[in-house]
Amino acid sequence: MRKYLIVFALSLFIFNSSQAQEKLKIIATASMIADMAKNIAGDKMDVECIVPIGGDPHTYEPTPRDVKLVVSGDIILMNGLTFEGWLTDLIKNSGTKAKTHIVTKGINAITAIDHANSTDPHAWMDFTFGYQYILNIKNALIETDPSNKVYYEARHDAYLDQLKAADKYVMNKIKTIPEDRRILITSHDAFQYYGRRYGIRLEAVMGVSTDSEIKTSDVIRLNKIIEEFKVPAVFIESTVNPKFLQQLSKDNDIVIGGELFADSIGDEDSEAPTYIDMLKHNTDVIVAALTNQNTSNEFEDHEQNSPAVKIVLYGILGVLCIGGFLLMLFRVNKG
Numbered sequence: 001m002r003k004y005l006i007v008f009a010l011s012l013f014i015f016n017s018s019q020a021q022e023k024l025k026i027i028a029t030a031s032m033i034a035d036m037a038k039n040i041a042g043d044k045m046d047v048e049c050i051v052p053i054g055g056d057p058h059t060y061e062p063t064p065r066d067v068k069l070v071v072s073g074d075i076i077l078m079n080g081l082t083f084e085g086w087l088t089d090l091i092k093n094s095g096t097k098a099k100t101h102i103v104t105k106g107i108n109a110i111t112a113i114d115h116a117n118s119t120d121p122h123a124w125m126d127f128t129f130g131y132q133y134i135l136n137i138k139n140a141l142i143e144t145d146p147s148n149k150v151y152y153e154a155r156h157d158a159y160l161d162q163l164k165a166a167d168k169y170v171m172n173k174i175k176t177i178p179e180d181r182r183i184l185i186t187s188h189d190a191f192q193y194y195g196r197r198y199g200i201r202l203e204a205v206m207g208v209s210t211d212s213e214i215k216t217s218d219v220i221r222l223n224k225i226i227e228e229f230k231v232p233a234v235f236i237e238s239t240v241n242p243k244f245l246q247q248l249s250k251d252n253d254i255v256i257g258g259e260l261f262a263d264s265i266g267d268e269d270s271e272a273p274t275y276i277d278m279l280k281h282n283t284d285v286i287v288a289a290l291t292n293q294n295t296s297n298e299f300e301d302h303e304q305n306s307p308a309v310k311i312v313l314y315g316i317l318g319v320l321c322i323g324g325f326l327l328m329l330f331r332v333n334k335g
């Protein structure tokens, strides 16, 4: 009997210590919030995301996997500002004990134009609001795990420095676009915060959510703007069907400037695998297209030669001219 008791006590001990080793778990609703959380949590907590990379958080439909995920979490991080309309039901139905934190707390949100009494959720598109996101995330982590306060604070401060440098990068880069060309035409209205911070005018096909319908009046409005301001490019988004923008670019004989990341970061192999990369990549794409540096475009006029080819051609022409002149001199002298 004593032998059995010892085995039982031992197995209890092993069970307990394996439980103690299990890290606290953060569940983020969207990929950019998960990336911010990873930067602050380091190796002290695990981070998982509900909406997969490339998914659309506006119209997401939770799966049975998400119920399990939410139950397994200790902290839930959500954007708020009417971004995740599906989350309240998911939390309620799962019966999770995890505490939910709204990472946009303290942010003065933009009021959405197309829906009365609703706010524009895309506050992460302005890095200076990103500062508030990561402050809220840090506070949430410390509240749950105060023993690692110093660790989270140090990681937060280092990450904040990176965000500040990225903010400067975007600010300086947008300034290289001539002022009258700073017009950004995209699928849905995800760039208002970006535009307000970095000085670029926004024109979107849809409203702040991707589930709104495209109206004829919007098409007329966009065609007018493209013509009036000679807008050279429109931009598709990684999480939104590009069909309408492709049509718009065809109708107006202008290019698709590239793919932007608004509601999700990209996967590991993409140009935007992190929150910081996402905004920097968007900026690079926008600047290249609006200053006509974008050469990888299907609509480009391939008849035009590059400057290098031109130099070589002029060189050959010059040599031929001099050669001809010398030959003429030679003949005249001979005569």
Ligand SMILES: [Zn+2]
Pocket: 058, 122, 188, 189, 190, 208, 209, 210, 262, 263
């Ligand atoms: Zn959006």
